[in-house]
Amino acid sequence: MRGERLDKLLARLGLGSRKEVARLVRAGRVRVAGEAVRDPGFHVPEGASLELDGKPLAVRRHHHLLLHKPAGYVTSRTEGPSVYALLSGFPTRDLAPVGRLDKDTEGLLLFTTDGELLHRLTHPRHKVAKRYLVHLERPATEEDQRAFAEGLSLDGERLLPAALSLGEDPTRVELVLREGRFHQVKRMFQARGNRVLYLKRLSLGPLELGDLSKGEARYLTPEEEETLYRAVGLGGQDAQGEL
Known part of the structure; x- marks a missing residue:
């Protein structure tokens, strides 16, 4: 099953607009499953860990x-x-x-x-x-x-x-x-x-x-x-x- 786009997911977590979080991704500040990802359109696999500037991001059901x-x-x-x-x-x-x-x-x-x-x-x-x-x-x-x-x-x-x-x-x-x-x-x-x-x-x-x-x-x-x-x-x- 294809995961959610990285920029959409980060925006949903409250880290900024799609445009703002795309800049974070392109700057290499985001890691998915321990690997730096620079493509805002990357589809995040289910269950993969997320980090911003080396700190884990908690993925919550609701905001x-x-x-x-x-x-x-x-x-x-x-x-x-x-x-x-x-x-x-x-x-x-x-x-x-x-x-x-x-x-x-x-x-x-x-x-x-x-x-x-x-x-x-x-x-x-x-x-x-x-x-x-x-x-x-x-x-x-x-x-x-x-x-x-x-x-x-x-x-x-x-x-x-x-x-x-x-x-x-x-x-x-x-x-x-x-x-x-x-x-x-x-x-x-x-x-x-x-x-x-x-x-x-x-x-x-x-x-x-x-x-x-x-x-x-x-x-x-x-x-x-x-x-x-x-x-x-x-x-x-x-x-x-x-x-």
Whole structure:
């Protein structure tokens, strides 16, 4: 069975665009099964080891990308400006967003090529926590806290309990949800007679946005991948795989 083209495989591993990885290959920096290969169109045999600059490359079944989405971008391939425009240099063909962030919402947006992981992260049955920073028009109250904790009703349906944290400034709050309905945060506060002025997702399950700059994206670390899979009951599913 004929293997995958070397330039396509290296691009899929996140080492750059096809053009960029072709330059790496032509410079003799890539070895396949211990031998330097300078042809980007070389077909890599199944199970062959890969090295870049003498260091082994881990071939994974799936890829997971974390983006700090700025306001003004839509979570869509077909509408614009699209969040995919921010992923220049990453292989995006099979990457799907884990849920959506509104155009004016900022923060953590995860992409993955693993359909089962995506399903578990987004299905309400798995109750994956999502934490948001919310700026409000009016101060939130302890009554809002109790109402969210009991589970609001929207459109005749009861929401899962949500945790609202009040700090020194009750117009700057954090909210933790375990589901992801359409415009849910905005509609929850609207139901309480308040209005969201600014919204930012800080975390998704065990993943934290951290200090990633707006508009920047990065691959998850192996430790983050393992923690994420285990959090949704898929421990070991994204282990290193064969070509």
